[in-house]
Each structure stands twice: as structure tokens, then as C-alpha cells.
Amino acid sequence: MQTEQLRILTVSIKRLLRRGATRQLKNIIAKTHMADLSIVFKELSMDNRKRLFKLLEDPEQMGLLLSELEENTFLEYVKQINLSILVEIFNTLPSDDAAELLNMLDEELSDQILSKMQKEESDNVEQLMSYDEDTAGSLMVQDFVALEEETKAREVIEALQSKYLDVEMPFYIYVIDDYGKLVGVSSLRQLVVVPPEKPLKEFMATDIITATPFTDREDVAKLVSKYDYLAIPVVDDDNKMIGIVTVDDVIDILHEAATEDMLKMAGVGEEYVETQTVFRGTRIRLPWLFASFLGGLAAVFILNSFESALGEAVYLAAFIPVIMGMGGNIGTQSSTIVVRGIATGKIDIQDFAKIVGKELAVGTILGIVYGVFIGVVAKILYAAEPFSWSLAIAVGLGIISSMSIASLVGSMIPLIMERFNIDPAVATGPFVTTSVDIVSVYCYFMIATLLIGL
């Protein structure tokens, strides 16, 4: 189907979904080729995917689109599909997709399905399921070309025309020795330029970057993107090849990793929650807000301890929001820069002092700029009062200390987390803003009571 036709199809399906025109939709689904339907499906929002999926009847179509659903929706629908159809669906799915989906199901149901699937298929799937979901093992496909060193270029091409006809991405020809160990790699591209009778061992590259099934998936993604590879072979302890991770999966991982980092920094967990139910969305965010709640509580007690000072100088309270706000914002800036720098490899912990020093300098300069601004405002606003000068200075110093501390804390915390192998994104967001809030308010009131002499 042409791009233009696909676009029209997508628009029509969206319109019909909006109208709830079930009968027409079923008609279109029946007439549309599966590959096209899958592309249209990816164009839809999660809500529309859900609506469209409800209308499917053919197990093969369901299987293809099932892996494009969001986890909760998937689980919801699986309940409505009966076991024999589920088995049919899982038989048609590629092993890696099947493993990923089965891992989401409860064990009893996934065991039932596996036991009824074709033996060879379920063996593959079970092997993949045994790896943790953050590893290369759970991600690899077992669909690759591996031939022996003595195979001639001509024979490799023959093998591609017969035995390996179904391999989805045969860019690389992996070379194994008599014991099945990975010893080299060649490419489809080299294959067409070498003389037909040349054996693989004479033109293969022996410098191979590999992953193990236990390599973290983000590390695999980094390897692929660093070396500009189209696939990376996965080997076991004996250097035997057990699968490949391809560049299209790597793109998905990079997308997911960036999303996870953003969500973690905002304290929303690491799973994408928009499409989840209100109840689930609430439950996931509740504990993350607790850090902020405890910080707020600490601020209550701090301010409470300054109650007598506040009683004599209520105008001090008017500047609490601006001091907290400026500190919070610059703290978020510093931690975002450092967290993303670590994730993209642009920042190295070795440069700890330099990075933190630079952030502190930026924070202090900006603190001085805005401190002077706000000091002037305070002086003008309370010009008639005898305390206006001390107030202006207290507020100005409050901003400076809040912003410099925020940039210091904001840049240090993620680096320290990284040092101790804790994901810097996960604890940075709420932790930084909350600690900055408490320290800022405390400093401000200390300075104010000292200066105004309360």
C-alpha cells in the first residue's frame, strides 16, 4: 500500500473510531492487509488502539497487534480471549514478542499456554523468558545466519536463498568454528564483493563486539549506537552464539530509556502512566510525593520555630515563595543537566569537582543577579518602614544562599548516586527540590533574624 493510501486509511479509521462506527470498522479491518493494519495501529493513540483492538476477530491479527497494546490494556483483553485462541495467537508470534507478553501474564495462565503451544516454539519462548526483562537475553531474536569458517561466499549466498530465507535481518553473516563458537563476522555487503569461491575465514572480521544474555539492555543499546552497528551478537559463557539484538529494538530501548529517566526525575515511577487507570496512576504517584510531603512537614516545624520572629515581622513571610521557587528551579536545572550528561556519557564522575564547581558558580552568579533584583523590590515595597534596609539585605542574601545551595545540591546528588551505582534519575527529582526547599527556608530565616535582630 502506498504511503498516501496508508495516510487516508489512518484518517478514516480515526474518524470511524471517533464516531463509534463498529460495522464499517470491522469491514475495513477484514479488507486491510495485516502489515498495513499494524502501521495504522502505531499511528493511533493508546485509547484508539484499545478501541480498535476490541473489534478484531482473527487470531493472527490479534497476535500482531497485541504487542502494540499497553500492558494494562493487554492484560484486560487477554482475560476476554479464550485459551485455545490464545494458544493460536502465541504460536504465530515471533519468540521474543511471545516471551515478552507471556512474562506479563500470571504464571498459571502462561504455563497453560506454553504447555499447549508447539514444542519447538515453546522451547524458544521459555528460554527467552528465563532472562530478566532488562537484559539482552529478553530482547534478542534467535533469527540469525551462522555458518562455518570454510563456507565459501557462493555457498553462503546459496544458504541465504534456502535455509535462511526466513531470517528477517541477515545483514551480518556470523562465522562459527567446529565447536559452534563465534569466531568472526562478515556482512551481506562484503559477500557480494568477494570472489565466489573465497571461504568466510579469509574475509571475515575477527574483531567482534558481543553481548551476553545478561548484559543490561541499555548497555547493548549504547554499544549499537556507539559503533553504528545494525545488530550485536549475543553469546553464552562458552562464546556460543544464542541470538542477536537488532538496531530497531535498540531504537525502542533508547526511546524507553529517555522516557523512564524523565518520569523518574518527575517522580512518577518509571512506567508510563498516562494510559493507566486513575486508581493505578494515583497509587504509583502516592509514595513519590511522600518525600515532598516530609520536606514540607520539616518546613512547617522550621517556620514554627521562628514563630516569634514571624510575629514581629510578618512581612518576612511574603518572600518565602520567591526564595523557594528560585531555588527549586535552579536545582532542577542543575540536576537535569547532570542526569542527562551521565545518561549520554558526556559527563564523567572523574570530573566531579569541576562539574559541581561550575554549577555552583552559575548558581551563585544567578543568585546575586536575582538577589539584587528582589532586594530592590523589597526596599521599594517597604520603603516607609524602618526595617526596609535589613529586609532588603535579608531577602537578597536569602535568594543567593537558596540558589547557590540548590545548584550545589542539584549537581552533587546525581553524581553521588551514580558513584554508588544508584540510578541518578530515580532519586534526583523529588529529593533535590525537597531538600532545597527546607535548606532555603531555614537559611532565609536565620539570616533574617540575625540581621533584623528579632
Place this chain on the structure above:
Amino acid sequence: MQTEQLRILTVSIKRLLRRGATRQLKNIIAKTHMADLSIVFKELSMDNRKRLFKLLEDPEQMGLLLSELEENTFLEYVKQINLSILVEIFNTLPSDDAAELLNMLDEELSDQILSKMQKEESDNVEQLMSYDEDTAGSLMVQDFVALEEETKAREVIEALQSKYLDVEMPFYIYVIDDYGKLVGVSSLRQLVVVPPEKPLKEFMATDIITATPFTDREDVAKLVSKYDYLAIPVVDDDNKMIGIVTVDDVIDILHEAATEDMLKMAGVGEEYVETQTVFRGTRIRLPWLFASFLGGLAAVFILNSFESALGEAVYLAAFIPVIMGMGGNIGTQSSTIVVRGIATGKIDIQDFAKIVGKELAVGTILGIVYGVFIGVVAKILYAAEPFSWSLAIAVGLGIISSMSIASLVGSMIPLIMERFNIDPAVATGPFVTTSVDIVSVYCYFMIATLLIGL
């Protein structure tokens, strides 16, 4: 070089850089193959890249590593290299890298370099430079295989062995008609499975996804990742092929796009600033903090207008930080979810009411939970006072209104921005937190004065 050797080399270079062992480093550089040096270079932090680059002497090495430097560092070093060496460097660089780097230089210098470069090379580079840096045009390489419809499979392979031997990524064989228009595409993979005498037009696919040189680079990246392609052809108005964008560039774009979104949301501009100077870092962040400053100022005036109420009930001030903090955090959560959902295509503006409604529901429920918590704390803390009940209720309602408003504003703003084609990430961060701060504080004091009757 084997992976293990590369790892050792990287570690040694890092150690020598730390020690400042210039002579040994120069020795190593001279002995290391350029491709290996480039891989090691990518492993280093920006600071270490800078240090290592200073030690290079060979123009070819400099060219290769130049494009791995960060913009400021690049500009700094270019100044120190004399013109004839610069021309040599740019002659050896691939056109797309050369165009990207020349675009960073001031026009006078880039014109000088272009005029002294080899004619054919500078023509290519100038064409690429004419496209905006956010477009497919600036990103494409002119290195692709394009043959006519009648070419037989055997002849295609022959062409790959001679004319196209230097093409870096010949996965796809593009097919053009007599007028040079793109009419089909085949792959290296198909080529080895079809009979040698079959002409391209009989096995090519005619359903081609293309980009124009003016297509936004992020849209190109989305096409590649959606269709799992390894490259996308770029065509001009007459459907003539002028280049391809390859999957390795797409990975870089996705990485950059995610970084840009995070930085924009934190209000740090859209350029990665860590490695910039303190002065530049300050200048970039100054205007972004201004929104937060204005918000803080508004809060000063609001609280000032409640001064008499505050004077009678200073304890109200103690709860300002917790009310602002909880609102700010949940607002950031909501906007992060929506911004990322838009970027990954999981959220569609059509579902506006549903998304905002869900966020509002989550915000309100969480507001009630934490409102009750903090109300209880207020009641206990001021148990002895006659106003303790009213205070508890005012503070509780303050949290509920702050959190529900924050989730409403946080989810609405990015959707509205997207609706009006403004990048939702850019204005979301500081705008959301600041408006939430002001509204929260105002609501809290309104409720408090009404309840406590000040």
C-alpha cells in the same frame, strides 16, 4: 583491534590524561589506528576529549575527531588551526560532517575554507549547508546506490563490486526511471535470493516512504523507527533522489531530541550546557529563571495584600512551603507525563478531555490524601489554640486546591501548546511551576481568611 584491547587502551589514555602525561599520550596517538582512536574518543568525557584533541598533529586525525567535539570546544580549537590545515581537514571529512562543522563557523572563515577546497567536494558540502540544521537535508549523505529499472540482479551485484564499492551502507538498492525519478527500492537481501537475470523492476518494492530535504529531522527519525527501516531516501520536488538518511543518524537524533526535551522542561534552553563556560551557562539560564522570578514577585504582592491576616495569624505562614511544594511536584508530574506522551505519540490531542480529566482526578485524590495528613498535623501542632480546627481545615483545603489545580494546569498547558504548534516541552517547565505557585498561595490565603474570619 579486539574489544578487550580497546578497553585497555581507553583505560590507559584516561589514566595518562589524568596524569597529564603529554609525551606518552602523543606516542600512543601516533601508534593507534584512526578508527580505534575515534572509538576511544567517544568513550571519554567532554573534558577529556578536549584534552586529547589538543595533542593531535595529523590533519586527518583532527578531522575525524573534530566532529566528536562539543560546539564551543570546536570553535575554540578552530581558531588555533591555520587555514591550510583546515582546508586539508575539510577535504578529508565526509560531506555531511563537513557541512555541519562549517555551519558552526562564522561565514567569512567558512567561505575561505570552501573556496580552497576541492571543487567537487565543496559543491556537495555547499548543497548540504543550504538546508536548515533541523531538516533531513542537513543530515542526509549522498552516498547511495541508485540504478535503473532494467538493471539485472547480476548487474546490480557487479555495480556494487565496482562503481559503488565505497558506499558505506548499501542495504537498499534504489531504483530510478529514465528521468532519474525514484520508482522503487530493493534490498541487498533480496538481491541474493532472486535469479541473476531478473531485472530490478520485477522484484523491487514500489511502496516507498520518502522524505524531502525540508522534512523535520525528528519526523524522519519517527519514520525510520516506526517502519524499522535502515535508511530513508530523500527526494526533491521532482521525486529525484538526492540523498539518504541512515539509521545511525536517526539514533543520534532520538538521543538529542530526548535531551532537548528534558532541558527545555527544566528551563535550561535546548542546548546541552554542561561543558560550556560558566559565563555561557549563566547567560542561557538567566532568562528562563525570569518566569519563576516574576511568579515569585506576584506571590510577594499577594502575600503582602494578606498582611493584616498574617499579622493576626502568623502560624499560617508555616504551611506555605508544603502547599507550594506539593502543588509544584504534582504539576511537574502531570506535565512530564503529557509532554513525553506527546513526544512518543502515546497521547493524541483528540483525547484532551479524557487526559486532563484523568490527571485532575489523580491530583484531587492525592490532594485529599495529603490534605488530611497535613490537616491532622496542623491540628496536633496547634492543639492548644482555639483556632486549631479552622487552621487544620484551611491547610487541608489549601493542599487539595493546590494539588488539583496543579494537575489540571500541568496537563492542560502542554496540550494547549501542542494544539497551537508550540513545542510543549519548551514552555512547560517554569511556566507550570510558577503559575501553580501563585494560584496555590492565593487559594490557601483566601480559604484561610474566610475560615478563620480574619
